[in-house]
Amino acid sequence: MKNRNLRCIVNNCYESGQQDRSSMFKLPMNPVIRQKWMENIGIFKDINLFNSRVCRRHFETHCLGKTKVLSWAVPTLFLGEKEVLHHSRKPEKSPINRKCSVRGCPSRSSTERLHFFPTDPELRKKWIDICHLTVDNKWLFICGRHFRRNYLPNNKGNLKRDAIPEFNLGIESEDPLGKGHKCRKSFPKRRKPRSKSDDSGIDEENSKESGSQEFCFNSKESRPQESCSNCLDLKQQLAAALLKIQQLEEGQHAATDSDEEEELIFMLMK
Known part of the structure; x- marks a missing residue:
């Protein structure tokens, strides 16, 4: 029979002839629970844990599992006339x-x-x-x-x-396009400052003024004398053409000058 040579360490259990040899349990490894076992049994000295056993008749029914005693159980039955110090209490599980x-x-x-x-x-x-x-x-x-x-x-x-x-x-509060897309503020583009070496053009606002007023902006690389002389020639030709047109409208121009009038009109149309 299993564990037939082992004895229960509870006083007078083996001699009483009621020792339950079918189930013999080792003392627990948990030092707190093991100390409760020893105090209930009345053992206050170190014992050989390898050969020490307690039979099942000293445990309450709800403390026994199918093959072993539950980890929180302590022996409380048939321990003699002395008062039991510790009782088996199932620990409450936290929800x-x-x-x-x-x-x-x-x-x-x-x-x-x-x-x-x-x-x-x-x-x-x-x-x-x-x-x-x-x-x-x-x-x-x-x-x-x-x-x-x-x-x-x-x-x-x-x-x-x-x-x-x-x-x-x-x-819902996040960007629906994803976390990687961040909102970028739109700032007005700044005009690139013109360097002195760049050629400057004609201002559009100034060009909308009367046709008789023309301005020439030249860079240092161009020849200012030639460009200014060209502007003066154009002004003189334009003034002469305007004068001829005025004379034609008043009827003061002679018929012999018809060829010159055609040339002037042709120049103005250009």
């Missing part, structure tokens, strides 16, 4: 407080039902991208406020396979 993985969502498991992210790699990756998550771990949850109503299940059901989060994803 698991899960949170919706969507950024800025206040949903928690204590108030609303949360759903696991899908296990399919492609669909899971799609959900992570839609929710703008940067970390993919095993415990990703999402609440029902991010889905359409026709995707939501009953109280005990799961989300439909084709469900995709669409609402309240915490990205």
Whole structure:
């Protein structure tokens, strides 16, 4: 029989003939729980933990598992007439407080039902991208406020396979074109300053003035004397042509000068 040569270290347990040889438990490795065992049994000195056993008749029923005693259990039964110092108390589990993985969502498991992210790699990756998550771990949850109503299940059901989060994803305030696109302020273009070596042209506003007034702007590289003389010749020719036209209108010009008039009109038309 298994463990038939082992004895329970509780006083008078072996001699009473009621030692339960079918289940013999080692002292726990946890020093706090082991100290409680020793104080309840009445052992206040170091013992050989390798050969020390306590049989199951000294434990309450709710402290026993299928093959071993539970980690938090301590022996409390049939320990003699002395008072038991420690009792077996099942530790209270702190409620698991899960949170919706969507950024800025206040949903928690204590108030609303949360759903696991899908296990399919492609669909899971799609959900992570839609929710703008940067970390993919095993415990990703999402609440029902991010889905359409026709995707939501009953109280005990799961989300439909084709469900995709669409609402309240915490990205409404971001740029819809993407994070990489930043708004650039438009500033008026500044005119490039003209260097002294550049050729300067005629100002358009000044060119709209009367045709009789002409201005010539020349750079240092050009020849100012030749250009100015050309301007003077043009002015004289224009003044002579205007004078001839005025004479023709008044009828004071002679008929012999008709050839010269045609030449002057031809020059003005140019």
